[in-house]
Amino acid sequence: MTTISTMATPRKWRALAFMARFVLRLVIVIFTAWFTLAAFYQAAPGWKWPVISAGFLIGLVAVLAVRRRPLLACVLLLAAMLLCSYWWSSIRPSNDRDWAADVAHGVTATTAGDRITLYNVRSFQWRTTEDFDPVWRTEQYDLASLQSVDLLNSVWSNPAIAHTLVSFGFSDGRHIVFSAEIRKERSEAFSEIGGFFKEFELVLIAAEESDIVRLRTNIRRETVSLYPLLLPPKVARALFMSYIDKANALAAEPEFYQTITANCTTIVFRLARLIDPGIPFDWRIIVSGYLPDYLYDRGLIRTDLPLSQVKKQAEISSQAQASPAQGDDYSRVIRPVLKGG
Structure with missing residues (x-):
């Protein structure tokens, strides 16, 4: 032995x-x-x-x-x-580079009670992706008149990957969209791999729907879907203010965009968790093309119809492309009356 x-x-x-x-x-x-x-x-x-x-x-x-x-x-x-x-x-993010025109300014804000002033609201008029009129505005919004919150998903190639935007609607008919985006320099092009290696900064853009959504539906001709979120007024206000806080924080201390952990969808999730820390993480937050499935399971979008029908009714690209509407008219065109089951 x-x-x-x-x-x-x-x-x-x-x-x-x-x-x-x-x-x-x-x-x-x-x-x-x-x-x-x-x-x-x-x-x-x-x-x-x-x-x-x-x-x-x-x-x-x-x-x-x-x-x-x-x-x-x-x-x-x-x-x-x-x-x-x-x-x-030693590689640190910066807010001071030669930025591409569409991300030249991140939004910032000041508050006075319910009166919110947004600086650098994007209001571009797009003819092509390269031909546009760059317009940046200062706008005021009354938080007491906030009426709706919509989530938009924009798919351009792989249906599993989508860009996520959140639009807030007010009683005067205006909508303001927040979008967490890569901040490209003039000489840069987007790269998913580069997003893992500090290639881009993160910027929070606030824009009119006739700019940032129409760019995707009519100019890039992506598949865009709009989902009204079922949020109590208190939560909707808190979500809006969380965007304001994030915008001012990025202006004070820049961050890098990160393909997995700091992108358009994970920012929304992080902000939502500030409101409700108990919101569970889910793989569909990373694979953002399936985010509507997650919202459906959580009861955050309408559930009176099968998910497939909810998704079908949410698609807005075809109706946007069929209309020459711009400005507030564009926002009305992409919001048809939703049909019940």
Whole structure:
């Protein structure tokens, strides 16, 4: 029995050593891949490929060293992680860059009782995505006259991914839409992968529906759906004020957009949780094309019809494209009388 036990021990140690080497190699490969993408999106143009090449070379040396010089591999990995951590933490968000025209200004606000003044309300007149009249306004709203809250989902390619906007309607017929968006610089284009690597700042845009919704229905010709939210007046007011607070916070301290954790839908969820901390998280908040399903299950949109019919009635792109309406008329066009079951 002693002989068998003695023989088993070296095998056990060899198996553990093999597993340790495998895990170490895997960590090195994953870190090298992460660094390659981070350098691609964040290294200065003249340094991008030299930095990527150096990182790849260090990673290759560390992987090859794992079998015979594991201590060297660990030292290289730890040193690279420490240097990258210092570099990564030095990349800070900013509100002062050469922004693209449509995100040149984030909304800010002041309050005096129920009187809300919004600065930099976007009111563009779009002819194409490249041809538009840039107009930014200062508008006042009476929170006591807030009548409705609508959630809009805009799908452009993959039905599982949608942009989420929230529109607040007032008794005077005006609607103001809040949208958390990437803040591109003039030379940048949107990248889902770049959104993981501090490529863009986050900006909160406030805009008229004839700007920000019509851009999606008539100009980009996306599939846009509008869902009236079933919220008590007190909650609707609190949600509006949470947007105001977030807008002023972003103006004071900028944040990065993050494809998963700080995007158009997760911002809505975070603000809603400020009102009701008990709202449960759900995978459909991340896969935002299915957000209406989540709202339906939570009873936050109408549930007197099957979900498929609710979704069908919510689509507004075709009626928007069939009408030349702009301004407040556009808001009326996209809100037909909803049919019951």
